[in-house]
Amino acid sequence: MFKKLRKAVHPVLVFSLFMIAANMGYAKIYKWVDEDGKVHFSDREDRSVEQEVVNVKPGASKWSRFDIRIKAVDVELSDEENQQIVDGVNNVYEFFDRVMSFDMYRTVPVNILILKDRTEYQNYLVRKEKGMAVASYGVYISSEHQIVVYVQENRSRTFKTIKHEVSHAVVDTIVPYAPAWLNEGLAEQMEVLEHDQAGLYFERHEDNRRVVAQAREQGRLAGIEQFLKLPSNKWRHSDMSGASSLRAQAGQFVGFLLSKPTRRNFVVRLMHNFNRGDRTLAYYLVDDNYIGGVSMLDLDWRRWLLQQGKGINRL
Structure with missing residues (x-):
């Protein structure tokens, strides 16, 4: 009976190790055979035995991406820039879902407001009584699930700021x-x-x-x-x-x-x-x-x- 149980559990253990390795991002899995001919798997190297590395390739992500609302006021965004923003926001959500193991589908996706310059940004925050953030590049307004930024001279920094504030939105909501x-x-x-x-x-x-x-x-x-x-x-x-x-x-x-x-x-x-x-x-x-x-x-x-x-x- 115990032999049958061991045979039944062993593949599950191996599969579990493989899944752990996939989630850990290309972590190594070591395999070795003991004196009794029994095969062992571990995620730790043991130099006291002769081990071989098992190549584990994680499966494709099943992450279902969110539709992100983007509103640009007096700002022209190309289709490529719009897609860059959407991809960046979804990457952050995927990180917290797959790597940090939080259920992102239980949160409300943010909407993005992009203003044309720093002056408009500061005026908007004053109207929203968020004056403490006037020196920043962007802010997350939790009551509206909204991220507000302005177009910086280096536009790529604007997109980085959006991802920065999305992270704050996730952490402030979940943790x-x-x-x-x-x-x-x-x-x-x-x-x-x-x-x-x-x-x-x-x-x-x-x-x-x-x-x-x-x-x-x-x-x-x-x-x-x-x-x-x-x-x-x-x-x-x-x-x-x-x-x-x-x-x-x-x-x-x-x-x-x-x-x-x-x-x-x-x-x-x-x-x-x-x-x-x-x-x-x-x-x-x-x-x-x-x-x-x-x-x-x-x-x-x-x-x-x-x-x-x-x-x-x-x-």
């Missing part, structure tokens, strides 16, 4: 207790989120890389312990002052966390903790959930800063 560094860091990374035939991937965020590198050279880069212990209200106050590198550091730090499957899974656990209403200071959740605690996280982060990993991070 309202997420700490400011995580909320902002995810939004910064969404700016460089792209999609091709192989799936979602992140390009390197060159602006944030440059700012963080400069802050590090000048000794202004916040230590990870200080960074994680900073309350969200103080984080936002420091960020809005424009005198710190916190926003760029948040983007680079989240980019670092998303650059490997194990760390990516760690971010998912954090997000779902906050989704359940956990208001524990991020420092303590990180110390409990990251292998080796905050001290190991700090070491991994510093190593990553020196190398920056690959130019493209596939999910």
Whole structure:
């Protein structure tokens, strides 16, 4: 009976490992045979046995894309630009659905309002009593499920701003207790989120890389312990002052966390903790959930800063 049960369960286990590998973004699966001739599969390398790597290719995404409403006031958008906006917004939704494991179909898709210049943008926010955001490039108005931006001189930055604000819309709706560094860091990374035939991937965020590198050279880069212990209200106050590198550091730090499957899974656990209403200071959740605690996280982060990993991070 136990032999039959083992034979029945074994294919399920193998299939589960393959599915985990697919969701982790090309993670390696190792196969080896023990002395009794029994085949084993694992997502971890064991150098004490002779293993071979099983090539696992994730299946095509079954993500059903949303129709996104775009309203441009006194702005001419080409068909290509309209499609770029729609694709960018859907890429962000797909990231939170497939990578972060949130059900995006339970949220209300945003609508996009694009104004012709900064002056019109500021006037619109004043009318909406959103005066605190007049120095920004874009804003999410939760009461209307609306993202408002203006056309920047470099139009591609406008489209990046839209993806940034879509991330805020998702996090503010689904994970309202997420700490400011995580909320902002995810939004910064969404700016460089792209999609091709192989799936979602992140390009390197060159602006944030440059700012963080400069802050590090000048000794202004916040230590990870200080960074994680900073309350969200103080984080936002420091960020809005424009005198710190916190926003760029948040983007680079989240980019670092998303650059490997194990760390990516760690971010998912954090997000779902906050989704359940956990208001524990991020420092303590990180110390409990990251292998080796905050001290190991700090070491991994510093190593990553020196190398920056690959130019493209596939999910």
